[in-house]
Amino acid sequence: MSDCIFCKLANDEIETKVVYADELVCAFEDANPQAPVHVLVVPKKHYQDIADEVPSETIARVFEAANKVAKIKGIDQKGYRLITNKGADAGQSVFHWHVHVLGGKTLGEGLI
Ligand code: 5GP
Numbered sequence: 389m390s391d392c393i394f395c396k397l398a399n400d401e402i403e404t405k406v407v408y409a410d411e412l413v414c415a416f417e418d419a420n421p422q423a424p425v426h427v428l429v430v431p432k433k434h435y436q437d438i439a440d441e442v443p444s445e446t447i448a449r450v451f452e453a454a455n456k457v458a459k460i461k462g463i464d465q466k467g468y469r470l471i472t473n474k475g476a477d478a479g480q481s482v483f484h485w486h487v488h489v490l491g492g493k494t495l496g497e498g499l500i
Pocket residue numbers: 393397404416417418419420421428472473479480481482483
């Protein structure tokens with residue numbers, strides 16, 4: 389999608405701090421981190437959100453990449469949180485499906 393910022397970041401059209409990438413997914417540092425580790429994992433292909441008919445393999449590969457990111461960042465032992473927002477009520481602000489990898493500190497116990 390030509391005017392999508394995450395399409396551009398994930399496909400090397402805009403420079404960013406890439407943590408992990410392969411042919412299907414890209415993981416880069418969040419521009420406004422909410423925790424000491426805050427990385428976004430996105431498919432290179434554009435999907436609006438998790439409900440946008442994302443192929444099962446892509447969903448699996450994004451979550452596998454999130455686990456790899458946690459290892460790369462050294463938070464896999466202490467733990468981390470994976471979040472995906474869908475739509476306005478959930479606070480989604482960028483409409484290219486992404487999973488947040490959050491960690492590096494004790495996170496709040498609540499889900500909301
Ligand atoms: P959402 O609210 O859609 O679940 O999350 C969007 C995330 O994207 C936010 O955490 C926000 O800080 C991040 N973000 C928005 N624009 C950019 C950008 O241009 N570059 C990067 N690296 N992150 C961005």
